[in-house]
Amino acid sequence: MSRAFTDNINSFNGSNNVFFIASDEEPKILAWLSPLDPQVRHHDICEQRVDSIGNWLLETKEFRGWYNGSEDGGSDHTALFCYGEPGVGKSYIWYERLLANN
Amino acid sequence: MVVDYLCNHVVERGMVVACFYYDFASREAQSPTNMLGSLLKQVLSGLEAIPVEIVQKFRGQKKAIGGRRLQLPDIVKMWIAVTSLQRTFICVDALDECVPSHRREVLGALGQILQGSPNTRIFMTGRSHIRGVVEKELGVTATSVLIVSREDDIVTYLCARLGKDTTPEAMDSFLKNDIMKSIPEEISET
Numbered sequence: 001m002s003r004a005f006t007d008n009i010n011s012f013n014g015s016n017n018v019f020f021i022a023s024d025e026e027p028k029i030l031a032w033l034s035p036l037d038p039q040v041r042h043h044d045i046c047e048q049r050v051d052s053i054g055n056w057l058l059e060t061k062e063f064r065g066w067y068n069g070s071e072d073g074g075s076d077h078t079a080l081f082c083y084g085e086p087g088v089g090k091s092y093i094w095y096e097r098l099l100a101n102n
Numbered sequence: 103m104v105v106d107y108l109c110n111h112v113v114e115r116g117m118v119v120a121c122f123y124y125d126f127a128s129r130e131a132q133s134p135t136n137m138l139g140s141l142l143k144q145v146l147s148g149l150e151a152i153p154v155e156i157v158q159k160f161r162g163q164k165k166a167i168g169g170r171r172l173q174l175p176d177i178v179k180m181w182i183a184v185t186s187l188q189r190t191f192i193c194v195d196a197l198d199e200c201v202p203s204h205r206r207e208v209l210g211a212l213g214q215i216l217q218g219s220p221n222t223r224i225f226m227t228g229r230s231h232i233r234g235v236v237e238k239e240l241g242v243t244a245t246s247v248l249i250v251s252r253e254d255d256i257v258t259y260l261c262a263r264l265g266k267d268t269t270p271e272a273m274d275s276f277l278k279n280d281i282m283k284s285i286p287e288e289i290s291e292t
Contacts, residue, residue: 034139077245079224084249
């Protein structure tokens, strides 16, 4: 393997072998997985939200059971659905709060 | 800043977060495969390298004429393989804005992910009318919480907004008191 080529690859240690991909292949793989990029909306929501609003959700038994799993002794609900009428702030009860507070 | 904070926080605890925002205006582009592919893409971006199984799948599909499009079961399988060692959160916003037939497909795939990947947790928001289909598709793994505007949250929000008022000279204590009293009352009546 020539030096020029090894400069242009990332190595990946698989379970049984060392695997190489070319550096220009990674963006192509990501684009193949999906053309969508939802980060813009995420930035909008982060900028507009106000700290501490919606913290009450974190204290509910539904949230705690979901976040902590069955170690709390409750049933293992791995999906949490927050529902409500338009405009009540569902989109703002968002994950940076969930993670930051636990 | 918030995103930077989140990223640091998540890296410290070895957790991964992938999010998706449904938007009525983009419903054509937000197909089930694009949506789940986008979540997987976010998880892969946090890894040092793309796992070998996914690279091989990519190379294999290129041999088909024009390339082979990803199918939902492919993505579910990849998700389960990639998340077997780390705690992963999927956050889906405004599930009600998804095309109804797509919604069932996506919920079905998410259900399979939950079954195959015990490290994955899913957080979703949406309007009340889709609660039935969410609970039907996800079964006992799902729990629902009603979100309402609470008066203390509204007061906090109003204070924050008034603190950023661009024309503070137009504000006096009478107007401020009026705002702080009438808006929470109005909202809690609806």
